[in-house]
Amino acid sequence: MLSTSICAKPATACHAFKALATTTVLVTAVHNGRAFSTTRPTHLKDIFPAKDTPLIKTTPAAWPHHGYTMEEMKAVVPGHREPRNTTDWLAWKTVRFARYWMDKATGMDRDQQVDKKNPTTAVDAEKPLTEAQWLIRFVFLESVAGVPGMVGGMLRHLHSLRRMKRDNGWIETLLEESYNERMHLLTFMKMCEPGRFMKLMILGAQGVFFNALFILYLISPRIVHRFVGYLEEEAVHTYTRAIKEIEDGHLPKWTSEEFQIPDIAIQYWNMPEGHRTMKHLIYYIRADEAGHRGVNHTLGNLNQKEDPNPFVSTFKDGHVPKPALKATGFERDEVI
Ligand SMILES: [Fe+2]
Numbered sequence: 001m002l003s004t005s006i007c008a009k010p011a012t013a014c015h016a017f018k019a020l021a022t023t024t025v026l027v028t029a030v031h032n033g034r035a036f037s038t039t040r041p042t043h044l045k046d047i048f049p050a051k052d053t054p055l056i057k058t059t060p061a062a063w064p065h066h067g068y069t070m071e072e073m074k075a076v077v078p079g080h081r082e083p084r085n086t087t088d089w090l091a092w093k094t095v096r097f098a099r100y101w102m103d104k105a106t107g108m109d110r111d112q113q114v115d116k117k118n119p120t121t122a123v124d125a126e127k128p129l130t131e132a133q134w135l136i137r138f139v140f141l142e143s144v145a146g147v148p149g150m151v152g153g154m155l156r157h158l159h160s161l162r163r164m165k166r167d168n169g170w171i172e173t174l175l176e177e178s179y180n181e182r183m184h185l186l187t188f189m190k191m192c193e194p195g196r197f198m199k200l201m202i203l204g205a206q207g208v209f210f211n212a213l214f215i216l217y218l219i220s221p222r223i224v225h226r227f228v229g230y231l232e233e234e235a236v237h238t239y240t241r242a243i244k245e246i247e248d249g250h251l252p253k254w255t256s257e258e259f260q261i262p263d264i265a266i267q268y269w270n271m272p273e274g275h276r277t278m279k280h281l282i283y284y285i286r287a288d289e290a291g292h293r294g295v296n297h298t299l300g301n302l303n304q305k306e307d308p309n310p311f312v313s314t315f316k317d318g319h320v321p322k323p324a325l326k327a328t329g330f331e332r333d334e335v336i
């Protein structure tokens with residue numbers, strides 16, 4: 001059975017887990033090597049099998065994916081929008097702070113980190129991450145990434161109801177973003193089995209993150225969109241680095257002939273035959289993240305109360321803004 005536990009590297013990954021574990025339960029989970037493992041999909045217990053009922057044939061995605069060409073996905077690059085004011089700076093530093101702790105909690109060694117001066121654009125590290133380390137990062141990242149769109153969409157929906165005003169197209173984009181992030185998470189959940197420690201970390205992160213964003217979105221939705229823009233810069237960076245490490249031959253389990261990506265991903269992105277490897281899957285996910293990055297940086301530049309959402313609007317000159325290729329987002333006068 002092809003199974004990699006994070007505790008295959010006791011001095012590194014497990015050390016970080018131990019440092020954080022404060023209860024017997026957590027330490028036991030780590031010692032048992034069940035903190036997190038990555039296993040070939042065919043050997044995994046299906047933790048969310050499709051429910052078979054007497055009447056229902058299939059339940060398709062509520063928001064079908066619009067798809068990408070290979071050229072569009074390859075054109076995505078890591079990018080960074082320089083903070084322009086104090087709130088931008090605060091949003092950026094909050095993301096970097098969260099990233100610092102995520103690196104620590106997931107056992108990333110110093111030599112596995114990239115150039116600190118260009119943390120969201122440099123992709124070379126002295127030592128690659130393992131498949132298990134990547135999956136930990138993907139699962140944790142995706143479990144938090146699905147929160148802000150839901151908070152923003154929900155609060156704008158309630159605002160529209162209580163003020164009896166139009167929303168101008170923001171709600172759907174924000175809810176679709178959270179749906180898309182959840183599909184990323186469900187895809188990775190078909191490849192791994194998080195243990196109790198990981199589940200607890202996710203639970204804690206969601207409790208803190210949801211409530212903090214809820215309050216912050218009421219106070220300043222602009223800061224939240226900027227924060228998400230920066231969070232998505234990190235996501236694009238993470239997936240770009242993973243693609244590079246696959247290309248450099250450091251992740252043999254994912255390039256092995258036997259490795260199959262989950263059906264849920266093939267169906268959701270409508271991945272064509274011959275483009276169904278782990279690298280292709282990460283190309284699709286990275287393009288999604290680049291879209292969120294451009295959308296949220298743009299939304300952070302708009303008048304939160306009055307401006308329509310340019311990404312669901314039809315323009316007088318017929319042009320269609322492509323947020324995935326605009327890392328810094330569009331300025332207000334480019335799209336309104
Ligand atoms: Fe994602």
Ligand SMILES: [Fe+2]
Pocket residue numbers: 145181232235288289292
């Ligand atoms: Fe994202």
